Amino acid sequence: MKILLVEDxxxxxxxxxxxxxxxxxxxxxxxxxxxxxxxxxAGPHDIILLDMNLPSLxxxxxxxxxxxxxxxxxxxxxxxxxxxxxxxxxxxLEAGCTDYHSKPVGFTRLLAQIDALTAASPP
Amino acid sequence: MSEQSTLPLTEVERLQALDAYGILDTSAEAGFDDIxxxxxxxxxxxxxLVSLVDRNRQWFKARVxxxxxxTPLSQSVCAHALRQDDIxxxxxxxxxxxxxxxxxxxxxxHLRFYAGALLQTQEGAKLGTLCVIDTRSRPQGxxxxxxxxxxALARQVMAQMELRRIIHQRDAAMVDRARAENVVRRDxxxxxxxxxxxxxxxxxxxxxxTMLDAIVTGAMxxxxxxxxxxxxxxxxxxxxxxxxxxxxxxxxGLRLSMEGTLxxxxxxEACALNTGDAENDPRVSPELAxxxxxxxxxxxxxxxxxxxxxxxxxxxxxPDAFTEADETIVQLLAGVxxxxxxxxxxxxxxxxxxxxxxxxxxxxxxxxxxxxxxDVGRSVTKGSDQFWRLFGLExxxxxxxxxxxxxxxxDDRHLTTSEERRRAGLDATSIEYxxxxxxxxxxxxxxxxxxxxxxxxxxxxxxxTALDITERKTAEQxxxxxxxxxxxxxxxxxxxxxxxxxxLRTPLSAIIGYSEMLQEEMAEGxxxxxxxxxxxxxxNNARHLLGLINDxxxxxKVESGRMEVFAExxxxxxxxxDVAATVDGLIAKKGNALTLRLQKGLGSMRSDVxxxxxxxxxxxxxxxxxxxxxxxxxxxxxxxxxxxxxxxVLRVEDTxxxxxxxxxxxxxxxxxxxxxxxxxxxxxxxLGLALTKAxxxxxxxxxxxxxxxxxxxxxxxxxxxxxxxPHQSLPNExxxxxxxxxxxxx
Numbered sequence: 093m094k095i096l097l098v099e100d101x102x103x104x105x106x107x108x109x110x111x112x113x114x115x116x117x118x119x120x121x122x123x124x125x126x127x128x129x130x131x132x133x134a135g136p137h138d139i140i141l142l143d144m145n146l147p148s149l150x151x152x153x154x155x156x157x158x159x160x161x162x163x164x165x166x167x168x169x170x171x172x173x174x175x176x177x178x179x180x181x182x183x184x185l186e187a188g189c190t191d192y193h194s195k196p197v198g199f200t201r202l203l204a205q206i207d208a209l210t211a212a213s214p215p
Numbered sequence: 216m217s218e219q220s221t222l223p224l225t226e227v228e229r230l231q232a233l234d235a236y237g238i239l240d241t242s243a244e245a246g247f248d249d250i251x252x253x254x255x256x257x258x259x260x261x262x263x264l265v266s267l268v269d270r271n272r273q274w275f276k277a278r279v280x281x282x283x284x285x286t287p288l289s290q291s292v293c294a295h296a297l298r299q300d301d302i303x304x305x306x307x308x309x310x311x312x313x314x315x316x317x318x319x320x321x322x323x324x325h326l327r328f329y330a331g332a333l334l335q336t337q338e339g340a341k342l343g344t345l346c347v348i349d350t351r352s353r354p355q356g357x358x359x360x361x362x363x364x365x366x367a368l369a370r371q372v373m374a375q376m377e378l379r380r381i382i383h384q385r386d387a388a389m390v391d392r393a394r395a396e397n398v399v400r401r402d403x404x405x406x407x408x409x410x411x412x413x414x415x416x417x418x419x420x421x422x423x424x425t426m427l428d429a430i431v432t433g434a435m436x437x438x439x440x441x442x443x444x445x446x447x448x449x450x451x452x453x454x455x456x457x458x459x460x461x462x463x464x465x466x467x468g469l470r471l472s473m474e475g476t477l478x479x480x481x482x483x484e485a486c487a488l489n490t491g492d493a494e495n496d497p498r499v500s501p502e503l504a505x506x507x508x509x510x511x512x513x514x515x516x517x518x519x520x521x522x523x524x525x526x527x528x529x530x531x532x533x534p535d536a537f538t539e540a541d542e543t544i545v546q547l548l549a550g551v552x553x554x555x556x557x558x559x560x561x562x563x564x565x566x567x568x569x570x571x572x573x574x575x576x577x578x579x580x581x582x583x584x585x586x587x588x589x590d591v592g593r594s595v596t597k598g599s600d601q602f603w604r605l606f607g608l609e610x611x612x613x614x615x616x617x618x619x620x621x622x623x624x625x626d627d628r629h630l631t632t633s634e635e636r637r638r639a640g641l642d643a644t645s646i647e648y649x650x651x652x653x654x655x656x657x658x659x660x661x662x663x664x665x666x667x668x669x670x671x672x673x674x675x676x677x678x679x680t681a682l683d684i685t686e687r688k689t690a691e692q693x694x695x696x697x698x699x700x701x702x703x704x705x706x707x708x709x710x711x712x713x714x715x716x717x718x719l720r721t722p723l724s725a726i727i728g729y730s731e732m733l734q735e736e737m738a739e740g741x742x743x744x745x746x747x748x749x750x751x752x753x754x755n756n757a758r759h760l761l762g763l764i765n766d767x768x769x770x771x772k773v774e775s776g777r778m779e780v781f782a783e784x785x786x787x788x789x790x791x792x793d794v795a796a797t798v799d800g801l802i803a804k805k806g807n808a809l810t811l812r813l814q815k816g817l818g819s820m821r822s823d824v825x826x827x828x829x830x831x832x833x834x835x836x837x838x839x840x841x842x843x844x845x846x847x848x849x850x851x852x853x854x855x856x857x858x859x860x861x862x863x864v865l866r867v868e869d870t871x872x873x874x875x876x877x878x879x880x881x882x883x884x885x886x887x888x889x890x891x892x893x894x895x896x897x898x899x900x901x902l903g904l905a906l907t908k909a910x911x912x913x914x915x916x917x918x919x920x921x922x923x924x925x926x927x928x929x930x931x932x933x934x935x936x937x938x939x940x941p942h943q944s945l946p947n948e949x950x951x952x953x954x955x956x957x958x959x960x961x
Contacts, residue, residue: 101724101725104721107725107729107732108728111732194720196727
């Protein structure tokens with residue numbers, strides 16, 4: 093199972109990628125929007141965890157660009173954001189994200205979201 | 216005795232204060248929800264509530280970890296908190312005399328620990344609490360930081376409530392304005408109806424029936440509440456319905472005896488009569504009132520050559536339907552009928568027009584409406600006296616239309632001229648435009664409604680009314696400005712909440728993520744030495760979070776006016792050297808050198824030394840953060856202002872990355888570092904400069920910045936050597952000292 097984690101905050105991608113690897117996932121990390129977009133297009137990945145507040149290209153733009161691209165149009169994307177204000181969820185889903193996870197990261201919940209989305213998608 | 220009589224009053228006032236916010240039973244709002252989330256995280260409790268204590272219940276504006284949206288007061292702990300002057304902390308609810316019988320304590324969910332910070336208005340009304348609750352007792356209560364944090368968040372709840380209230384007041388003001396506009400609109404409609412009637416009468420020629428029809432139809436339009444209008448003319452001892460409109464239309468030709476009718480009494484007594492309750496008026500036949508569906512009537516006699524020949528009657532099926540203004544209009548219209556009758560055989564058109572013009576003149580003076588008539592061919596305009604006054608001109612019979620056009624505001628001239636030509640001969644025009652009054656040059660708003668008419672000789676004229684609507688326009692503008700200001704405040708608040716939420720959640724994410732991972736690794740027996748780097752990350756993030764909370768607390772204290780200032784006398788040079796020693800390590804970290812340039816004889820100052828230190832530390836650590844392998848210079852000079860007052864100018868210069876002008880503008884705002892990625896790259900809370908700005912103002916001084924991208928930054932902190940006592944206003948003095956400073960520098 094291949095996960096692409098796009099997150100610019102060093103400590104957050106550090107612990108998140110390490111915890112996911114401990115669970116047996118194969119994790120690739122991209123640290124800004126541009127890098128995330130390139131990595132996703134180079135793929136394939138089973139799922140993308142995408143921070144919304146990213147330098148160079150923000151998460152909403154990355155999500156909509158991935159949706160427009162045939163190779164990545166159906167890859168599940170979970171939006172990660174530290175903004176918990178109302179409307180953020182809708183905005184992420186509108187941009188093409190499949191699901192939404194607000195920080196601080198609830199790891200068990202995140203694993204359940206990953207399971208649900210990867211089980212539902214075709215192999 | 217006196218205490219007993221004042222206590223219930225206080226409760227009544229408290230509930231009035233609560234009601235004034237209009238917040239009870241409203242739906243959840245993100246601003247409040249975020250605060251309980253932060254309170255919960257801050258105090259490590261499963262439950263946090265924004266609880267408002269109502270008459271017989273406590274209601275929760277925001278809640279986390281607790282399902283019911285309200286509970287009876289018998290189950291309320293917050294009600295006890297309202298008797299305190301500060302935070303109420305009950306370490307074990309099951310032993311406290313006030314709460315051990317509470318069914319939420321004795322039964323599920325078995326609450327044990329409670330801490331509630333008061334939600335108090337500026338006037339001191341205690342509305343409720345921001346509280347945190349645990350199902351385990353906590354003998355140690357809250358830490359000092361948690362208690363301070365809970366108080367600060369409670370103040371944020373109040374700020375949020377104030378904001379809601381301001382927005383609601385604005386909405387109410389807009390409803391009032393809409394109502395006032397309706398009144399103005401009705402007035403305008405009334406004047407329009409009068410013009411219509413005037414045209415009707417004018418085109419009636421010498422036909423009596425047509426003229427009477429125009430009057431009754433016009434009266435229906437002018438008096439909004441009238442259901443029916445009739446002109447009754449006398450034939451012997453009877454009155455005959457000669458012209459009818461509205462509900463009375465089926466009764467044309469009806470003949471009634473003058474005996475037993477109010478109209479008959481009006482003819483006999485030769486004076487206007489009114490009734491607001493026909494069914495119970497002894498002067499009215501109850502049978503007739505029912506048959507004609509009458510509750511209110513206003514009747515005016517029609518006089519000709521000194522005798523009463525009939526009446527004009529308006530009626531309504533509603534009681535008390537007519538105002539005094541309506542009664543006056545009916546009397547004026549009766550005069551128009553009389554004038555029309557008197558001259559039917561002769562020049563009926565001219566006479567009735569004259570009479571109706573008189574009617575209009577009287578009505579206009581009350582309503583500030585001017586009438587005018589422009590001869591399109593000759594380009595000459597005639598107007599009523601009031602019409603000229605609208606333009607600030609002396610009343611006159613006529614004037615070249617070009618003169619009036621010259622008074623129209625340049626930007627609106629296309630409305631009055633080309634529009635006129637384009638639509639000549641077409642439908643009615645209704646425009647709003649600005650003029651400059653001829654007498655004062657003042658800009659006023661006018662509304663003009665006019666129709667084109669062509670007379671029997673083929674001359675085209677524009678006939679209409681003009682009304683000064685400047686006050687309405689001003690009110691619209693003010694409402695718009697107020698709305699913008701409230702929305703701007705709302706946006707700023709939302710941005711702040713979003714930022715605070717983001718700033719707090721990011722370090723929390725790291726703390727939670729790493730600690731959970733450490734637990735897993737420890738369970739697997741990973742050696743302790745391997746865990747250390749991650750533990751250090753947890754500690755760093757926790758310290759960052761603490762710094763944030765302290766800064767937020769400080770800012771919140773400043774904003775609520777609770778930040779205290781302690782003046783003491785200290786040696787300036789010593790203080791600066793001390794600060795420099797503190798930041799030396801931090802500055803060396805990125806290969807920077809710190810240079811001190813202290814003028815001789817800096818002397819002492821009397822101010823709040825802790826705040827001066829904090830400001831200098833903020834400025835120096837900023838300089839250190841944004842400079843690499845460069846120099847940070849701290850210089851200090853003492854200057855004398857315009858009076859005998861002395862000022863200290865503390866300047867922190869660096870050779871770092873600098874800032875663009877756009878960044879400079881937003882620099883002292885909360886949470887706005889040069890850009891969003893700055894925090895990650897350079898650290899810091901984004902609150903330091905906002906605090907520095909606030910502190911400098913509190914100490915009677917100011918802080919300024921100069922910077923260019925790539926060329927470093929220079930912050931200048933300017934403080935009076937003698938701190939002013941609180942409440943002494945300062946801005947003018949500061950401004951004058953700045954000027955003085957410039958000349959000294961040369």
